[in-house]
Structures are given as C-alpha cells and as structure tokens.
Amino acid sequence: MLLAMDPTRVADRRHLLELYYKLDRFPEALDTAGEILAKFPADVRTLEVKTRVLMQLRRDHEAMDTVEAWSPPRPPRFSAD
Numbered sequence: 001m002l003l004a005m006d007p008t009r010v011a012d013r014r015h016l017l018e019l020y021y022k023l024d025r026f027p028e029a030l031d032t033a034g035e036i037l038a039k040f041p042a043d044v045r046t047l048e049v050k051t052r053v054l055m056q057l058r059r060d061h062e063a064m065d066t067v068e069a070w071s072p073p074r075p076p077r078f079s080a081d
Contacts, residue, residue, distance in 0.1 A: 010036060014046065021049050029053045044070045 013036050020029035033050040036043055047070035054063035 010039065014043075017046060017049055021053060024056075026053045026057055042070075 013032055017029055017032040017036065020026070020032060030050065030053055033046050033053070036046045037050070040046070047066055051063050051066045051070075054060070054066060
C-alpha cells in the first residue's frame, strides 16, 4: 500500500521483488518487475529476477527475450571456416 502511494520508492520495490521471488509469488513478482522496468528498463537485477520467474513458470520464450535485454550477445567461439 505504501508503494502505491509513493511510486518513487524504487529500492523498496526491488526489495519487494526479491521477497516475492523467494516466496514463490511469481505473478506478484512479474507485476513488480514490470513496474520497476517501466521506469528503469535497463535494471539488470530486475531483468535477472524476471528471467528466473519466467523460467519457473515455464515461459521459456519470454525468459529468453528478457535475457537478451540484460545479457549482451557473445561472439561465436569458433569460426565457420
């Protein structure tokens, strides 16, 4: 309720996100991650937790899309020669 009244409390939202994740409250974690990412789309920790939640929910395609947002692409290890 306090967070609804003061949306600038981002650190508190991040803490709440971690708690939701640890308590397996995945829908609430996704909602909270969405609120944080709406303001800070490059927040790596939030993107990481969102990826983990999506994996737990077996939403693998969405999880991969989220990974691409926070993990830079790696060059191939081997050449195609």
